[in-house]
Amino acid sequence: MDRRSPAPARMADGGRRTADRIPTEGRDLSGMMDPMRSAALALALALAGCGGETCPDTVEPVSVSAGSETPHVTVTLPSESRAPAPPGEVERYRVPRDYAPTRGPLDAPVTLVAFVDFECPFCKRAQATLDALEERYAGRLRVVFRHYPLPFHQGARPAAEAAMEAYAQGGDAAFWRFHDLLFAESPNRFDRDTLLRIGRAAQLDVTALERALEQGTHRSAVEGDVALAQRLGVSGTPSFFLNGRMLSGAQPVARFAEVIDDELARAERLVEGGVAPAALYATLTWRGHGVDPDRVPDDGDAGDPAPPPPRRARRVPDPDAVYRVPLDGPLPQRGPDDALVTIVSFSDFQCPFCSRVLPTLEQVAQRYGQDVRLVWMNNPLPFHQQARPAANAALEAFAQRGDAAFWDMHDRIFANQRTLSPDFLEQQARELGLDAAAVRRAVDQDTHAATIDAQQRLARSLGASGTPNFFINGRNLRGAQPFAAFEALIDEELAKARQRVAQGTARAQVYEETIRDGATSPQTIEQGAPAARNRPDPDQVYTLAVPADAPRRGGRRPEVVIQEFADFQCPFCNRVQPTLESLLQEFGGRVQLVWRDYPLPFHQNAHEAAEAAREVRRQAGDEAFWRYHGLLFANPRDLERPKLLDYARQIGGVNVRRLERALEQDRHAQAVDDDMQAVRDAGARIGTPSFFIGRRGSDQVRLLQGAQPIEAFRTAIQRALDESP
Known part of the structure; x- marks a missing residue:
């Protein structure tokens, strides 16, 4: 996710979009920490500053009537021009879930993204509601936390940065521990000593916490969440997005349940229609309102939308494909x-x-x-x-x-x-x-x-x-x-x-x-293309050269080279690793194994894991790569970015900050994609794992697919050995 603070959003004609004036009379704000609930003039000035990084386009004067219980505050909030939802559809927003603390299964049919301020009393009130929802919808609800510290809560931003340090030190578990302790302390102000005391109670490295607060280590992450909230039109806390549907304020459980139940029904229909559970969120929200975080207009850019990418031909399941569906163990x-x-x-x-x-x-x-x-x-x-x-x-x-x-x-x-x-x-x-x-x-x-x-x-x-x-x-x-x-x-x-x-x-x-x-x-x-009537001919020869810079192990001057195309989240790739180890031992220096990346699109963390492994190798060489490779396969369900960084710390010899920058900048993304393109250029259609086996020095190879038994590899290797070099 791009963590830059955005320039003020503009309408397509270059003009600034101004929100309607919102009188607070007659409006129930009891369940939401809205900027209009504070002292009106001071609040307007505070909103105009908003930490000096991101601010509304304009702040209009505040009008306060004598004797009025609720002043009228008019503030222009950054917002994109939005069309109403089509008939029969609900209005949704594209709210990214990556690189944020999370609770609940990754493939839960409903994702709730919460924008929260640790000093907001209504956010504290909402925690009991969230707890009740997580219990009621266990296994079906995923909660994602994002920060929106309001400018008039002086301790909210340091608290948010401290919480992100907890996340950096110990992942989701440490974050939520620290989160709960913060809300237990609220509504007290969060000064430096208080945050350090809470850090000790949460079993954090307090020295690292203090250093992170002093150096503003996580300031950009918090500011990124604030910028995202403003782009989405969030004006107060708490604010929630349930599968992209906005719900504002500390609403009762019944109101959340109404939306969640509707989303579960929609999810059920999608899954029964063939959508993978892990793809539900993207399927539901990809047409929603949102601003591309990778495209932030500069002062001379009117913000005209980029032309849409060319539409790709729709792909459908191959009706003639044969799948390996093993019957492991006794089955009814x-x-x-x-x-x-x-x-x-x-x-x-x-x-x-x-x-x-x-x-x-x-x-x-x-x-x-x-x-x-x-x-x-x-x-x-x-x-x-x-x-x-x-x-x-x-x-x-x-x-x-x-x-x-x-x-x-x-x-x-x-x-x-x-x-x-x-x-x-x-x-x-x-x-x-x-x-x-x-x-x-x-x-x-x-x-x-x-x-x-x-x-x-x-x-x-x-x-x-x-x-x-x-x-x-x-x-x-x-x-x-x-x-x-x-x-x-x-x-x-x-x-x-x-x-x-x-x-x-x-x-x-x-x-x-x-x-x-x-x-x-x-x-x-x-769609419309003829189905493949037969599996690839095992005698077919492909042209696939071995890259000079690919990770490898085994013989230095081998007779046979095995190019392994694999995915760190693929269970079959994991299963075949002991077989490959046995092969290298059995054939000694006669065989070399070369790693190639082939992350499958429905494994959401596999591509970034492949990029991380490449950066580890770039910094520390093949030996470090294979240690890192082993950790990734040992933890295929825990390959989110914080975990990727933590595994790099475990193997040693890796500059983790440089690794993180490499991931943020997609430094190795093209190299990963190039491996996948090489297979397509060779004319092969593969899943994972797949192995291209041939003589050293030759780009003529044959394909062996799947987590095959060792006998299949022996046969393929012997065949390559029997062929003329």
């Missing part, structure tokens, strides 16, 4: 292990579309008999509160008494989707003759969390974010499709499977053989 299934066609169903027990497709699946079972099996995997969506407990109940039934008990529980759950309370689930277990107490424990304690989480990660990695999603011998079919859609795909895969059997593949091995080289990330084509 209907049908024999040696069925020629395997249907993996990612489903949610509260999803109405998952319920709607059940008769179709029964029709499939009757039509194809022993040739088809259905395998169940869980993907409880975050806004279906009972879906995860129901998944635990069904998995516990499976753990106790196998497939029959699972499907009995499955059928009862879907027959009663609106009444999935823990008591109901326990009663169904009792009626089915299960250990009902164990089922209740599973529901209450999330006993099968590891299984559910792993299946959800797999679904997300394959782009199967909504429910239901089916993979038919690895080919994706989305939604509650009619029988004809299943029939067409099953018949096609059945013919291929019978051909494999005729060529000597055992029936029980057909599924694994079919998906062995399958994609491990979403495969798309331009």
Whole structure:
């Protein structure tokens, strides 16, 4: 995020936009710390200064009537010219969430961004409301904190800077600890001694805190939040944006709940339409009001909008792509292990579309008999509160008494989707003759969390974010499709499977053989383009040179070079790392591994992690890069910028301030993009991880895709060794 203080916003014709005069008579300001609530003339002067960095365009005189309880204050606030929301839509704002303290899951369907002043009594009052909302919407609400210290609260800005130092020292946990202690102290003034005392109580490095306050280390971050608030038209505190919808003041829980419930319903429809949960916020807010923080008009710029970028062709899922959907561990299934066609169903027990497709699946079972099996995997969506407990109940039934008990529980759950309370689930277990107490424990304690989480990660990695999603011998079919859609795909895969059997593949091995080289990330084509009917030929040779400056390890003068294209948030890239270590040990100096970046677009922190790793290498060399690489793969869920900086501190030898500047300036962004472009220029279509393997000194390589077993790598390496240098 650009932290520069913006120039005053202007209308497209170069004139200054003036807010309407807002009389405070008859207006309920009790729940909001508004500048108009203070002594009118002093406030107007204070707003005009606003810290000397960002100020309203003009401050008009204050008129105070004799005996008037609320003076009229007219202030011009920076604001963009806004068109009303289209009919049927709500008004939204683009409010960035990055580089700010956060609570709640990254893929929560509702994001609440709060602009807060630590000395504002209404902000303090709102904290109890936020706590209640976080409890009520646990797992479905993400809270993002942004600073808006008002100019007449003298201690609010130092408090904000101190809170950001807490964030720098210990991430989200330290920030919220310090935040709570500040509000416990409010409404006392926050002088230097008070902030240091609170820092000690929050277990901060007080020496570093004092230095940060003296040097203004976090002043630009706070000023950036203030500038953002003003661009969005925020005029007082607290102010909130719920998925971009503005709500001002310390409103009651019911008012927030009204908006949140509406947003959850909208999110559910989007996810069921194929939008990934992690992409909901961007999908909902990208058309909202906002000012591009990277384009701040200067004094000679009238602020005319830049021409829109050329529209890219829409990309849609490739219907013929085959995905690797492994069947790890015992899984509930209907049908024999040696069925020629395997249907993996990612489903949610509260999803109405998952319920709607059940008769179709029964029709499939009757039509194809022993040739088809259905395998169940869980993907409880975050806004279906009972879906995860129901998944635990069904998995516990499976753990106790196998497939029959699972499907009995499955059928009862879907027959009663609106009444999935823990008591109901326990009663169904009792009626089915299960250990009902164990089922209740599973529901209450999330006993099968590891299984559910792993299946959800797999679904997300394959782009199967909504429910239901089916993979038919690895080919994706989305939604509650009619029988004809299943029939067409099953018949096609059945013919291929019978051909494999005729060529000597055992029936029980057909599924694994079919998906062995399958994609491990979403495969798309331009809308209207022909789908790829076959996977890339394993004999195809690509031209892909090894960059001279890429990170590498293994032999210094190897016979074979493996270029690994990977993503630090990709679970399959993580999974294959021990295999690569074993290869380097096994082949000694004959093999060299070269790292190439290929961050996938739906892994929101992967690109910046790749940039950070490049800067670490630039400063400290290959050895530091590989240590940093190990830390990133050890913490794939914690790759926000503060964490990236912290990992750099842990490995030593890295100037963290220079690293942060490199990230702010996107110093290595083009280099990362160049790696991705190199694959496209070679004519390859890949997911992650992908490996291009060839002889040293040659740019002729062959492709091995996915987190393959070590035997597949041995075969590919030996093939390269057998070829003439």
